[in-house]
Amino acid sequence: MPEKKTPHPEAGGIIASAATTLALFEDSSVNMSVDLAGVVLKNPVVAASGTFGFGREYGQFFDLSELGGICCKGLTLHAREGNPAPRIAETPMGILNSVGLQNPGVDAFIKHELPFLRQYDVKVIANISGNTPEEYGEMCEKLSAAGVDMIEVNISCPNVKAGGLTYGTRPKLAAEVTEMAKSHASVPVMVKLSPNVTDIIEIAKAVADAGADALSLINTLRGMRIDVNTHRPILKMNTGGLSGPAVLPVAVRMVWEVASAVKLPILGMGGVSKGEDAAQLMLAGASAVAVGTALFANPYAPLKVRDALASITAKQGLDSVSQLTGGVKPW
Amino acid sequence: MPVQQICTVVSMEQLDADTWWMVLEVGKLVFKHGLRGGQFLHVKCGDDQLLRRPISVARTQWDEPEDTAALIFEVRGEGTRWLSQRKIGDKLDVLGPLGNGFDVLDGGRYLLVGGGIGVPPLIEYGESPRWSQVAVLGFRTKDKAFPSIVSRFQENCERTYLCTDDGTLGRHGFVDGQMREVLEKDNDFTAILACGPKPMLKNVANVAAEFGIPCQVSMEERMGCGVGACLVCATAMKDGAMKHVCKNGPVFHAEEVDWDA
Numbered sequence: 001m002p003e004k005k006t007p008h009p010e011a012g013g014i015i016a017s018a019a020t021t022l023a024l025f026e027d028s029s030v031n032m033s034v035d036l037a038g039v040v041l042k043n044p045v046v047a048a049s050g051t052f053g054f055g056r057e058y059g060q061f062f063d064l065s066e067l068g069g070i071c072c073k074g075l076t077l078h079a080r081e082g083n084p085a086p087r088i089a090e091t092p093m094g095i096l097n098s099v100g101l102q103n104p105g106v107d108a109f110i111k112h113e114l115p116f117l118r119q120y121d122v123k124v125i126a127n128i129s130g131n132t133p134e135e136y137g138e139m140c141e142k143l144s145a146a147g148v149d150m151i152e153v154n155i156s157c158p159n160v161k162a163g164g165l166t167y168g169t170r171p172k173l174a175a176e177v178t179e180m181a182k183s184h185a186s187v188p189v190m191v192k193l194s195p196n197v198t199d200i201i202e203i204a205k206a207v208a209d210a211g212a213d214a215l216s217l218i219n220t221l222r223g224m225r226i227d228v229n230t231h232r233p234i235l236k237m238n239t240g241g242l243s244g245p246a247v248l249p250v251a252v253r254m255v256w257e258v259a260s261a262v263k264l265p266i267l268g269m270g271g272v273s274k275g276e277d278a279a280q281l282m283l284a285g286a287s288a289v290a291v292g293t294a295l296f297a298n299p300y301a302p303l304k305v306r307d308a309l310a311s312i313t314a315k316q317g318l319d320s321v322s323q324l325t326g327g328v329k330p331w
Numbered sequence: 332m333p334v335q336q337i338c339t340v341v342s343m344e345q346l347d348a349d350t351w352w353m354v355l356e357v358g359k360l361v362f363k364h365g366l367r368g369g370q371f372l373h374v375k376c377g378d379d380q381l382l383r384r385p386i387s388v389a390r391t392q393w394d395e396p397e398d399t400a401a402l403i404f405e406v407r408g409e410g411t412r413w414l415s416q417r418k419i420g421d422k423l424d425v426l427g428p429l430g431n432g433f434d435v436l437d438g439g440r441y442l443l444v445g446g447g448i449g450v451p452p453l454i455e456y457g458e459s460p461r462w463s464q465v466a467v468l469g470f471r472t473k474d475k476a477f478p479s480i481v482s483r484f485q486e487n488c489e490r491t492y493l494c495t496d497d498g499t500l501g502r503h504g505f506v507d508g509q510m511r512e513v514l515e516k517d518n519d520f521t522a523i524l525a526c527g528p529k530p531m532l533k534n535v536a537n538v539a540a541e542f543g544i545p546c547q548v549s550m551e552e553r554m555g556c557g558v559g560a561c562l563v564c565a566t567a568m569k570d571g572a573m574k575h576v577c578k579n580g581p582v583f584h585a586e587e588v589d590w591d592a
Binding site for chain 2: 050051052053056057058060061073081082083084085086087088089090093094095097099102234244245293295296297298299300
């Protein structure tokens with residue numbers, strides 16, 4: 001063993017820097033609150049569904065009240081065990097996953113998870129997937145009664161056979177699910193769109209016409225990785241959903257297209273790991289942004305994004321972060 | 332409770348072409364956060380790797396000014412290659428303690444069964460004076476039975492049996508054969524603690540069940556967040572449930588695992 005040294009200034013450095021940036025953020029005069037279909041988020045950064053569980057794990061690293069909102073792990077009417085492993089593969093600047101909506105079911109969420117989340121001053125957005133439009137309706141009713149702040153209707157999960165992506169790629173079915181959700185929900189309904197379509201505007205319009213209060217995009221892009229030695233796909237389900245920095249430009253483009261075509265607030269997501277990424281999505285038209293995959297490298301990523309977004313806003317001489325929304329000046 | 336810790340590499344020993352013994356200064360992860368062998372650290376391996384790499388902890392030590400933890404790992408891809416190129420004094424961003432480790436009682440008597448790179452997570456259990464132990468260690472070939480690892484068992488365990496797949500050292504064959512031979516003469520064990528590839532663990536679990544001895548197995552699966560949020564490192568249980576290696580494991584009771592999944 002080499003001789004012992006005094007503790008490094010860097011020891012615990014990242015935690016310390018999170019605290020430092022927090023102080024900066026609080027000093028800043030920028031108004032960070034945003035409005036997402038009537039739901040006021042104290043800042044525009046939301047944890048992305050499927051990467052954050054029900055908050056308990058990352059709640060060990062930071063106070064969940066620091067976030068604008070939490071999109072919970074996707075719920076189904078009944079518990080699901082999900083797909084066989086391997087469920088993850090690393091790809092260039094991205095990851096593929098095929099979890100397959102493993103979750104305890106909507107009733108268990110309401111009973112065991114929601115009370116935990118309610119201890120925090122953070123907007124709780126329940127994410128739901130159904131096999132039929134009726135299931136979406138039933139879940140909306142239960143979750144509204146239980147007091148979630150918003151419902152994110154997932155019509156775009158690439159990893160399940162029934163429902164999921166099928167609803168998200170056909171305008172008529174997407175509209176039907178949206179109508180059913182709206183008619184059973186007493187809280188705002190946000191519909192999560194799939195990027196795995198030829199024309200996302202067509203789906204966005206159908207969902208908007210059916211009464212959605214907001215849109216979230218993008219879900220993951222379908223992808224595949226093969227082990228060249230064994231000739232086997234890494235994922236047991238062969239294909240999965242791509243997320244991470246690799247998808248950011250696709251997300252920015254799609255948010256821009258949808259924002260230009262539909263007058264609904266947008267929760268933008270896809271590969272956000274820095275403040276600049278979040279600012280791009282907001283300039284493209286998003287009112288708020290979700291951070292997901294970046295958490296796996298850095299549990300503090302959402303706070304880092306929030307603080308950097310505040311400083312970008314301040315540097316540009318804006319009073320409020322919401323002034324970034326839709327600010328892109330296309331050529 | 333896991334924390335993010337910036338660690339310093341304090342020693343780096345190459346055991347063979349692709350195996351490394353790395354010692355980290357880990358702040359107060361051992362004293363304050365209870366880090367112990369058989370748990371893992373989730374290590375950020377440079378900026379090019381999006382995902383952290385879960386590395387099992389071989390042994391831990393309280394120390395001043397910082398505790399230390401030993402990680403013994405094989406280079407399996409870009410992330411672990413990056414890790415193997417670290418030098419003394421380099422900093423590493425880790426999350427930990429993560430995972431559960433083996434469930435052991437003071438005064439117990441344990442049969443430790445390790446295979447290949449599954450041997451290092453048993454070192455701390457093999458060294459502890461708080462219980463007694465017999466070890467059965469299996470390797471592909473003699474060159475993989477690193478003396479610096481094997482000697483730690485030989486110095487502390489009542490008996491240490493070695494086996495190799497190719498017969499170049501110790502008994503020719505797999506650990507479950509050696510384990511059966513041990514148990515036929517002496518089956519007074521509190522539990523069997525096993526770590527290694529899944530096919531080996533399955534065989535160990537079968538022999539343990541045959542002799543009616545509780546068995547704990549440390550499992551591996553491709554991991555994402557490492558903290559229990561993303562649900563990718565699923566491993567199937569007999570009752571049909573999926574548990575997660577990072578949060579519910581890596582150590583499971585052998586009888587709850589679905590070995591045919």
